[in-house]
Amino acid sequence: MSEPKVTLNNNKTIPLLGFGTWKAEPNVVEEAVKTAVKTGYRHIDCAEVYANQAEVGAAFKYIFDNKVVAREELFITSKLYNTCHEKDKVLLHCKKTLKDLNLEYLDLYLIHWPIAFEYTGDSMEDPVGEDGQIKFIPVPIRETWEEMEKLVGLGLVKSIGVSNFNVQALQDLLSYAKIKPVANQVELHPYLPQANLKSYCDKKGIHLTAYSPLGSGAFVNDPIVGEIASTYKKSIPNILCRWAIQKGFSVIPKSSTPARIQDNFNILDFTITDSDMTKLDALSSTKKLRTCDPTYFWGISIFD
Numbered sequence: 001m002s003e004p005k006v007t008l009n010n011n012k013t014i015p016l017l018g019f020g021t022w023k024a025e026p027n028v029v030e031e032a033v034k035t036a037v038k039t040g041y042r043h044i045d046c047a048e049v050y051a052n053q054a055e056v057g058a059a060f061k062y063i064f065d066n067k068v069v070a071r072e073e074l075f076i077t078s079k080l081y082n083t084c085h086e087k088d089k090v091l092l093h094c095k096k097t098l099k100d101l102n103l104e105y106l107d108l109y110l111i112h113w114p115i116a117f118e119y120t121g122d123s124m125e126d127p128v129g130e131d132g133q134i135k136f137i138p139v140p141i142r143e144t145w146e147e148m149e150k151l152v153g154l155g156l157v158k159s160i161g162v163s164n165f166n167v168q169a170l171q172d173l174l175s176y177a178k179i180k181p182v183a184n185q186v187e188l189h190p191y192l193p194q195a196n197l198k199s200y201c202d203k204k205g206i207h208l209t210a211y212s213p214l215g216s217g218a219f220v221n222d223p224i225v226g227e228i229a230s231t232y233k234k235s236i237p238n239i240l241c242r243w244a245i246q247k248g249f250s251v252i253p254k255s256s257t258p259a260r261i262q263d264n265f266n267i268l269d270f271t272i273t274d275s276d277m278t279k280l281d282a283l284s285s286t287k288k289l290r291t292c293d294p295t296y297f298w299g300i301s302i303f304d
């Protein structure tokens, strides 16, 4: 079954079911990406900070050399890390990402977080001072965004967007952006449904991509999701990802396990009824969860 897609605000399309690569160890990610593409995924989510782009790039080389699919059939995203926000780092690290991924262009390049750290070169390590605190630097998002816009002009990226931006950060960006962000990639699942952000992004034509859609396994003991999964004879991850795509989000579950990579693709042959969608929508009133918390990572609070 072919992948459903939605149209972005620049008229390009994004496949709704993607494949995540964070924490996919360098020695397994190459096989995982090959398995994903052979299974049918057409959207692959990468980032320089995941420290595995060269191995993901080896998979892309295999895929294109062996005509598993053509380059135009894949939608490939990567992200500019917090250490690379300064004016002179954006082009440099976009080119580094393209070289590692063995690509001539990215479909989508995102500012990974709306916060800037001191530069640590290609290591992608977070800069930590002697006091144990992260070394933040005051680079305005505007400076970084203007460089991101130039990448579109250079043909290195088809679309640009952001990740982990709240409504306020998007409002600021839209006040000066010459090229509107096509997408905002954020943590999103029934325990963190991002209702305010969704309503703002819908109004502004910004697509939302749901990261950590499985909530780090937090739903395995949820009786409502479990019951819905048995009704449809699907797995809990299937229900979570299907819920996301029925709400119009793209979704990027990660797995390094071949059977799970294949299982997670099995969401295109069924529809969750409105009444079951309502039950899933109601879960955030029973439990709230944020697995990727910058307060915990770096001691900075950026979400509402």
Ligand SMILES: NC(=O)C1=CN([C@@H]2O[C@H](COP(=O)(O)OP(=O)(O)OC[C@H]3O[C@@H](n4cnc5c(N)ncnc54)[C@H](OP(=O)(O)O)[C@@H]3O)[C@@H](O)[C@H]2O)C=CC1
Residues within 6 Å of the ligand: 019, 020, 021, 022, 023, 045, 046, 112, 163, 164, 185, 186, 210, 211, 212, 213, 214, 215, 216, 217, 235, 237, 252, 253, 254, 255, 256, 257, 260, 261, 263, 264, 292
């Ligand atoms: N923009 C950002 O700041 C962020 C982006 N992301 C992106 O989103 C992607 C997905 O998010 P991530 O945080 O990885 O978490 P996910 O919600 O995708 O969960 C991944 C975990 O679930 C396990 N898993 C996957 N499928 C199944 C299954 N069918 N049954 C049981 N367990 C399963 C995986 O194990 P195993 O691999 O062992 O099978 C892994 O431990 C990332 O890989 C990354 O690409 C993530 C976080 C932040």
Ligand SMILES: O=C1CO[C@H](CO)[C@@H](O)[C@@H]1O
Residues within 6 Å of the ligand: 022, 047, 049, 292, 297
């Ligand atoms: O995508 C991500 C995965 O983890 C990183 C932390 O180590 C985050 O920076 C980021 O959000």
